[in-house]
Amino acid sequence: MRAQRPLIWTAGLLAAVVAGCTGGSTPPAPAASAGASAPRASRPDISGTWVHPGGPGGASLRPAEGYPLTPWAIEKMKSEKPTSTTNDFRETTDPAVLYADPNGYPRIQMHPMKFKLVQTDDYVYHLWEYNQNWRQIAINKEHSPDDPPTWYGNAVGKWEGDTLVVDSTGYKPSTWLTGQGLPHTEDLHIVERIRRDGDTLVMHLTFEDPGAFTKPWSIENKYQRVEDGAMIETIYTISDELRFRERFLGVPSPIPIRR
Amino acid sequence: MRSRVSILAGIVGVLLLSSSTLAHHGATSLYDVSKITTLKVTITEFVWTNPHVEVGIASVENKSDHWLLELGSPPNIANRGWTSKSLKVGDVVTVTFNPGLRGVRIGKLLKVVLPGGKELLA
Numbered sequence: 001m002r003a004q005r006p007l008i009w010t011a012g013l014l015a016a017v018v019a020g021c022t023g024g025s026t027p028p029a030p031a032a033s034a035g036a037s038a039p040r041a042s043r044p045d046i047s048g049t050w051v052h053p054g055g056p057g058g059a060s061l062r063p064a065e066g067y068p069l070t071p072w073a074i075e076k077m078k079s080e081k082p083t084s085t086t087n088d089f090r091e092t093t094d095p096a097v098l099y100a101d102p103n104g105y106p107r108i109q110m111h112p113m114k115f116k117l118v119q120t121d122d123y124v125y126h127l128w129e130y131n132q133n134w135r136q137i138a139i140n141k142e143h144s145p146d147d148p149p150t151w152y153g154n155a156v157g158k159w160e161g162d163t164l165v166v167d168s169t170g171y172k173p174s175t176w177l178t179g180q181g182l183p184h185t186e187d188l189h190i191v192e193r194i195r196r197d198g199d200t201l202v203m204h205l206t207f208e209d210p211g212a213f214t215k216p217w218s219i220e221n222k223y224q225r226v227e228d229g230a231m232i233e234t235i236y237t238i239s240d241e242l243r244f245r246e247r248f249l250g251v252p253s254p255i256p257i258r259r
Numbered sequence: 260m261r262s263r264v265s266i267l268a269g270i271v272g273v274l275l276l277s278s279s280t281l282a283h284h285g286a287t288s289l290y291d292v293s294k295i296t297t298l299k300v301t302i303t304e305f306v307w308t309n310p311h312v313e314v315g316i317a318s319v320e321n322k323s324d325h326w327l328l329e330l331g332s333p334p335n336i337a338n339r340g341w342t343s344k345s346l347k348v349g350d351v352v353t354v355t356f357n358p359g360l361r362g363v364r365i366g367k368l369l370k371v372v373l374p375g376g377k378e379l380l381a
Binding site for chain 2: 056083084085088089092112113114129130231232233234235236237240241243244247248249250
């Protein structure tokens, strides 16, 4: 109806202003040296909810030429028993199953579930639907020599044009990089280049770890923007694992399982 | 026959294998993904939990024939139309699943056909 047009125009203008202030669906023009002090409207926008379009098995870390494994890494990988290959599930050595340990990074990024990037002036928060785990990327800060090893590493980032370059270290060596048991040491160093191309998020990762890899190697995954940012609680605990083992594998739990 | 079991090969098998090998609980180490069982059953439990939603069933043909089936994780199956209310105890439905290896009465649920004909895929 005609009488409603001014209201619609006003709403549209308001939406445009809000999008400009908060980083709407259209990325602002890349800023040459955007960072913590950059005005919000000019900061590159990678915020939003994302998912790999390939579903289970879609996101992958495996480079076309294969992993450049050191002899140590080859032996370590041979000794592990992923759930996808072991003949008896009860023998798996996968820490994310056996102990319900956090997946660590970037294994959690391989889940066929959503993740969300939230930007503030000082941090980019990377929130995963799986297990409600998250990491923070400190913008324009340096690594601290006192940072202890953690499940999701210690990450600092800076903007290079429209790309967020993330440098991370300090990963607990007990985590696997993939569900197939790809190992790493405490010296794992990951450099990520994250940028947005319309409704696609491009994440390019380069891995360095002299103990596990004979040379640096890289992989790129692309994720699609999800309009509905709702994420469903899916917290996996050791009590879930004990319940699963008792009910599906017939392995008695040492404590009463949750009913 | 107590259950109608058919062994499928080819594209279907390949697709099922490729989608299940990365499942958290490793379908290939628990379930015979080359076999597909279809049964008309009564739902005995439907537990919306992690790591995988659990579905208890009893065969309509033989009520003492009980199975425990697993679905995907809640967020993954929610994307395919499942909710925590999709099934309830006493519902009579037709289920299709990969049965457990070595004759264990467990299974990886693939599809449910509700009484009205609506299909829910795992």
